[in-house]
Amino acid sequence: MLECLKREGVDIIFGLPGGAVLPIYDALYDFEGLRHILVRQEAAAGHAAEGYARATGKVGVCLVTSGPACTNLVTALQDAMMDSIPIVAFTGQVPTHLIGNDAFQEADNVGITRSATKHNFLVKDGKDLGPIIREAFHIAVTGRPGPVHVDLPKDILVKEAELIWPEKVVMRSYNPNYDGHPGQIKRAAKAMLRAKRPVLYVGGGVISSNANVELRELAELTQIPVTTTLMGMGAFPSEHPLSLEMLGMHGTYYANFAVHNSDVLVAVGARFDDRVTGRVDAFAPGAEIIHIDIDPSSISKNLKVDVPIVGDCRRVLRGLIDAVKQEKEEAGALEARRAWHAQIAEWKKAQPLRYEWSDDVIKPQYVIQEISNLTRGNAMIVTGVGQHQMWAAQYYKFTQPRAWFTSGGLGTMGYGLPTAMGVQAAHPGKQVINIDGDGSFQMNSQEMATCFAEHLPVKTVIINNAGHGMVRQWQRIIYKERYCAIDLPQIPDWVKLAEAYGCVGLRVTKPAEVVPAIEKMLSTPAPVILDVIVDKDECVFPMVPAGGANTDMILAPPSRETREKAEKSQTGF
Amino acid sequence: MSANGAEPRKHTISVLVENKFGVLSRVAGLFSARGYNIESLSVGETLDPSVSRMTIVVSGDEFVIEQVTKQLHKLIDVIKVNDLTDDSHVERELVLIRVNAEPQHRAEILRTADIFRARVVDVTPVSFVLETTGDEGKIEALIELLRPIGIQEVVRTGKIAISRGPKSRVKRAPEARRPRVSDDPRVVGFAD
Numbered sequence A: 001m002l003e004c005l006k007r008e009g010v011d012i013i014f015g016l017p018g019g020a021v022l023p024i025y026d027a028l029y030d031f032e033g034l035r036h037i038l039v040r041q042e043a044a045a046g047h048a049a050e051g052y053a054r055a056t057g058k059v060g061v062c063l064v065t066s067g068p069a070c071t072n073l074v075t076a077l078q079d080a081m082m083d084s085i086p087i088v089a090f091t092g093q094v095p096t097h098l099i100g101n102d103a104f105q106e107a108d109n110v111g112i113t114r115s116a117t118k119h120n121f122l123v124k125d126g127k128d129l130g131p132i133i134r135e136a137f138h139i140a141v142t143g144r145p146g147p148v149h150v151d152l153p154k155d156i157l158v159k160e161a162e163l164i165w166p167e168k169v170v171m172r173s174y175n176p177n178y179d180g181h182p183g184q185i186k187r188a189a190k191a192m193l194r195a196k197r198p199v200l201y202v203g204g205g206v207i208s209s210n211a212n213v214e215l216r217e218l219a220e221l222t223q224i225p226v227t228t229t230l231m232g233m234g235a236f237p238s239e240h241p242l243s244l245e246m247l248g249m250h251g252t253y254y255a256n257f258a259v260h261n262s263d264v265l266v267a268v269g270a271r272f273d274d275r276v277t278g279r280v281d282a283f284a285p286g287a288e289i290i291h292i293d294i295d296p297s298s299i300s301k302n303l304k305v306d307v308p309i310v311g312d313c314r315r316v317l318r319g320l321i322d323a324v325k326q327e328k329e330e331a332g333a334l335e336a337r338r339a340w341h342a343q344i345a346e347w348k349k350a351q352p353l354r355y356e357w358s359d360d361v362i363k364p365q366y367v368i369q370e371i372s373n374l375t376r377g378n379a380m381i382v383t384g385v386g387q388h389q390m391w392a393a394q395y396y397k398f399t400q401p402r403a404w405f406t407s408g409g410l411g412t413m414g415y416g417l418p419t420a421m422g423v424q425a426a427h428p429g430k431q432v433i434n435i436d437g438d439g440s441f442q443m444n445s446q447e448m449a450t451c452f453a454e455h456l457p458v459k460t461v462i463i464n465n466a467g468h469g470m471v472r473q474w475q476r477i478i479y480k481e482r483y484c485a486i487d488l489p490q491i492p493d494w495v496k497l498a499e500a501y502g503c504v505g506l507r508v509t510k511p512a513e514v515v516p517a518i519e520k521m522l523s524t525p526a527p528v529i530l531d532v533i534v535d536k537d538e539c540v541f542p543m544v545p546a547g548g549a550n551t552d553m554i555l556a557p558p559s560r561e562t563r564e565k566a567e568k569s570q571t572g573f
Numbered sequence B: 001m002s003a004n005g006a007e008p009r010k011h012t013i014s015v016l017v018e019n020k021f022g023v024l025s026r027v028a029g030l031f032s033a034r035g036y037n038i039e040s041l042s043v044g045e046t047l048d049p050s051v052s053r054m055t056i057v058v059s060g061d062e063f064v065i066e067q068v069t070k071q072l073h074k075l076i077d078v079i080k081v082n083d084l085t086d087d088s089h090v091e092r093e094l095v096l097i098r099v100n101a102e103p104q105h106r107a108e109i110l111r112t113a114d115i116f117r118a119r120v121v122d123v124t125p126v127s128f129v130l131e132t133t134g135d136e137g138k139i140e141a142l143i144e145l146l147r148p149i150g151i152q153e154v155v156r157t158g159k160i161a162i163s164r165g166p167k168s169r170v171k172r173a174p175e176a177r178r179p180r181v182s183d184d185p186r187v188v189g190f191a192d
């Protein structure tokens, strides 16, 4: 089995042993060329594999034992499923003759992971192991990427079997389509050139297909402004003149207004998530919608699409560039396009992202800005889930793809630290910063031990607002300030905790201390926790209440009127 | 069918799948996870033993059915998905009905069975088991006629369907449809 992994190009496995997989660990003992990183909880192995996969574009691999280890892993599998991240997860299983007998540490692993994976396998015969591993890796990275799970009964691992290694994977039932339909590409190119108020709406598919170069070329060629989803951050430089930054629930005013008023909306590797569209019938109501996606079931799932193009972003964008170059720009369109840019500039000027400065308490947005400045937008940024995640998306100035790691679809608190470990393991020389919340961080803080033991110098910045800030924000705005179950007293002492794990702990409470502390953190070679005590009343704005139209966004702490409006909308995380 | 496809209606979807461990649970799981309603599902081997065919009857508007077919296709073990509803095809279902057979009703049951080409496959002093195949209209009509007599139990296989042949050979002219029993109460027999 290890030989199979090596042949697939695996160099790192994140895992945690147990009875059912001991034969593999025994083989690892003197196997050359594979690094094993021992995590402290299995979900962390899964998230670390996700971090590795997103950072490199290769398949991330994790290995855990049967029963409870597999159930612990499920959150990470579903996370990778929602965000289309290619990982292969191996779990141990009781010997085949005991399956179904409620044997020790037995769980119906493949039954449990079936809906949380792109595909899963139970190996029932040793000679199938090679072909299954080959298919698992193939399925994980091709088409719409996703997690694949391979369940390994212990007897299969013990018995000698001949290694069968097919040169090529041929599957009659799985053949993703990469090339967009030429006729549709031509139609799309014409619509883009005809458009007076076009917008490119760009998502995670551009990152996973490494299409950022093509995207930029197309945007500059056609002078179409670009907005990215939370998953698409880094696909287009935040500070490019054509950049509108993020759209959606916590997107910029100008991104949401541009999309709302667009006449042609080009969705590239994005899936019209409800956090992006708000109320669907009020999303880009006047636009002709072009949708490029490799997964046919993404197209017209939430919103009817006018020009569907099933294919790989990179190839289709290349096709679009060629098609646009061949077509002639329509005369009136260019003039109108100038007016469109002027309009967008006006929105940007009137409603930039902003917060109120304070000399006394640290504003969380300010911390992100300084991290962005001090790393020149070149660090690998990982987050937990909550307000800090949104501020990171809003205030970090992204310069490159595969440098932003966040749990978008599932919104998994606790994602930050283990994912950062995976990124750091993939890029030992890079600055990896986990911008986390005090709530989220606690869900996987045990991994500080892994960081220490495996020499993964991840830097964690805790945006510490003494509570579940995002929940607090919703209770404040939508539930009439009836705060319930959101306070996290300042426990544990994060500085002491860092030290207890053999790492470095720092704390700041005043704005003036922020820059020196970040500098100190960045120059420390060990893992660091920087505890930043911030203003706990700060909210993320703009905000579109769930179920509202994007143009109904709230821009500042709520007045009575906006509060009433918000109450009428549906709620939910 | 409504003009814009917004009205829900029944679709018969024929799915070729790899005959592999767990494939049925993948398909069934897809329907429950996405909240689609399966009306019936039947599975069997095809000429190629490594391939099984599932015939699924699902109800939904066009939007739902489009997602159902795309999602089915997305399953790795699914080879081919074919919505037969608007193509020329033949559908059948097998049903077993155990009906009360008191002496005073025996003759009537047998007459009804004869008309419907149903066979009596088991007899006890107080019951008959009837077997018949047919399309939905016929089976429902038979059940309706037997209901007043007292049906003890009905077991249905779920629908199976076969296309009438390669599309190129299908006659384009719409053939006159035989009225179904549910359409025309005077029709009591079937030509099949």
Ligand SMILES: Cc1cc2nc3c(=O)[nH]c(=O)nc-3n(C[C@H](O)[C@H](O)[C@H](O)COP(=O)(O)OP(=O)(O)OC[C@H]3O[C@@H](n4cnc5c(N)ncnc54)[C@H](O)[C@@H]3O)c2cc1C
Pocket (backbone or CB within 6 Å): A082, A083, A084, A143, A144, A145, A202, A203, A204, A205, A206, A208, A209, A228, A229, A230, A231, A232, A246, A247, A248, A249, A250, A251, A268, A269, A270, A271, A272, A273, A275, A276, A292, A293, A294, A295, A298, A311, A312, A313, A314, A385, A386, A389, A390, A407, A408, A409, A410, A411, A412
């Ligand atoms: C607290 C919180 C708040 C959030 N607020 C926002 C918000 O304000 N704005 C926002 O945008 N998101 C927000 N999100 C994230 C949101 O839930 C979704 O995860 C996100 O919008 C989805 O991004 P995406 O559309 O880029 O799709 P992804 O999940 O990245 O999916 C990628 C799409 O591209 C396709 N694809 C993959 N590979 C290829 C390829 N090679 N070629 C072509 N297509 C491909 C896939 O089929 C898929 O349809 C929030 C999340 C949380 C937790």
Ligand SMILES: Cc1ncc(C[n+]2csc(CCOP(=O)(O)OP(=O)(O)O)c2C)c(N)n1
Pocket (backbone or CB within 6 Å): A384, A385, A386, A387, A388, A389, A410, A411, A412, A413, A436, A437, A438, A439, A440, A441, A463, A465, A467, A468, A469, A470, A471, A573
């Ligand atoms: C595993 C999990 N449980 C619960 C939630 C719901 N939830 C979303 S944000 C949030 C609060 C996050 O608090 P914290 O990590 O401190 O971040 P902050 O919002 O304060 O920046 C909660 C509880 C979730 N997303 N994930």
